[in-house]
Amino acid sequence: MNRVDVCWSCRGGVVAGEGFCPTCRVIQPPDPRRDHFHYFGLNPGFDLDLGVLDTVYRQRQQQFHPDLFVSRGATERRYSMEHVTRLNEGYRTLKDPLTRGEYLLKVTGFREQTPENATPSDPAFLLEIMEWRETLEEVDLKGKNAAMQLQQLRDRMMETCDAEVVTLGKGFHDWFVGGKREGLAVAAQHTDRLRYFTRFLDELDRKSELFF
Amino acid sequence: MAYNDKVLEHYEKPRNVGSMDKNDLHVGTGMVGAPACGDVMKLQIRVNDAGVIDDAKFKTFGCGSAIASSSLVTEWIKGKTIDQALSIKNKDIAEELALPPVKIHCSVLAEDAIRSAVDDYRKKQKGGVNASGS
Structure with a gap:
């Protein structure tokens, strides 16, 4: 109004x-x-x-x-x-989809801020992000294929992020269009996942800077 | 913000970095994450037949305080019984590393990692018995 x-x-x-x-x-x-x-x-x-x-x-x-x-x-x-x-x-x-998601969770009253700690409700996901991190760590930055390997890893991660954005978008859609409150819980979970992936990309980009 | 000397010491020379076989029945693997900052921490303990943690390894991807907290914890829990390890509180970690208020959650993460590793170990020990029965 x-x-x-x-x-x-x-x-x-x-x-x-x-x-x-x-x-x-x-x-x-x-x-x-x-x-x-x-x-x-x-x-x-x-x-x-x-x-x-x-x-x-x-x-x-x-x-x-x-x-x-x-x-x-x-x-x-x-x-x-x-x-x-x-x-x-x-x-x-x-x-930005991540900050937009965080902001929507706030304005819908779902949660004021992201929890700093969470018990691993989804250990399989933590394992997944750990594997991404380890793969990145194992890239030999002095090797001749390093730039290409980083780029491939980045492409794969971008695809993963795109899928997260679709899923969290559906969650918000369920709330804003369908009126289903549980959509917000889905959106929150996938917003958190997207944040883990975004931090991974930040780290990847820091390493990639060596090549430019 | 400048890191405290003890944090830097652990950050530059982290103790017990690495992995153990997560399928080993004597090994408990704890995985925790901090959604707000995207940090992930893996802590593994190996428990001998006397119930004493005889080895601990960690892998943490995150800020200096998170790395230092997990590194410190691996040092502290080696040679301790499971119950002694569980008695370590985030306050002890934060005090030892003189963490500022904005980094307290890193010490909470390390405490949670101990609990998660112990849970996994205990589940495995129970599961081992169940597995032979079912």
């Missing part, structure tokens, strides 16, 4: 979180109660049209760009900065 607020400049009515006052056209502060989806005018969910996200991001970057407000008062300059900060944070969060 949109909240009605009062323009700080002309005291006319504005919809909270809309960028500009419809009466005096002066910039308004971002509404901290809007989540990133609402801020970008997107329906909350895992399946996003990334093209739309990009377009809205660019449009608003232009609208709120601090350069446009250099000759304005301190309040307007501050609101411009607040919008740009908000835009960047939202864009970063929504663009």
Whole structure:
């Protein structure tokens, strides 16, 4: 639901979180109660049209760009900065499937943050990630095939990540479209798996830097 | 953030890195992970007939504190009975390594790894009896 607020400049009515006052056209502060989806005018969910996200991001970057407000008062300059900060944070969060998944688990109230420790509810998975790590560790970085081996390992991992993204997307879909709360548990589990795989990719990329 | 000297010491010269045969009935394998940071830790113990841990190995993929915690734990549990090993608490590990609050979870991970390895060992010992009966 949109909240009605009062323009700080002309005291006319504005919809909270809309960028500009419809009466005096002066910039308004971002509404901290809007989540990133609402801020970008997107329906909350895992399946996003990334093209739309990009377009809205660019449009608003232009609208709120601090350069446009250099000759304005301190309040307007501050609101411009607040919008740009908000835009960047939202864009970063929504663009990447892992952070988007984490964020959705938070806004749906499923969990506030990722548990730091978890008993191995899924030892087979831990074994799997251990095997990935060991395979990476065993790549002889001084060998003549090292760059190729790392690339092959990366390709395989990317495929694995893609499959995780599909599965966690289904979980979120079950909740947002099907109304099934258990979809969120599936989504959480696969978001965690994707995080393990992403950390693996970080490590792989650190090793690959030696070749560039 | 700078690591404490003891953490660095274990990180640069980790003790007891490696693997044991996980199918050996005397070997218990513990696997734990930290979903928030993506660290994984494997801890293996070999228990002799007297119920004493006569060898321990670990493999940890993660930050310096996680590696140091598991390295320290392998040193501590060698020569101990299973129950003595289980009495090691994350607080002891965190204190010994002077871990800062943001790294406490690494010591919790190491404590969980001991428990997980012991569970696996005990399950195997029981399973060995069951296997002959069924």
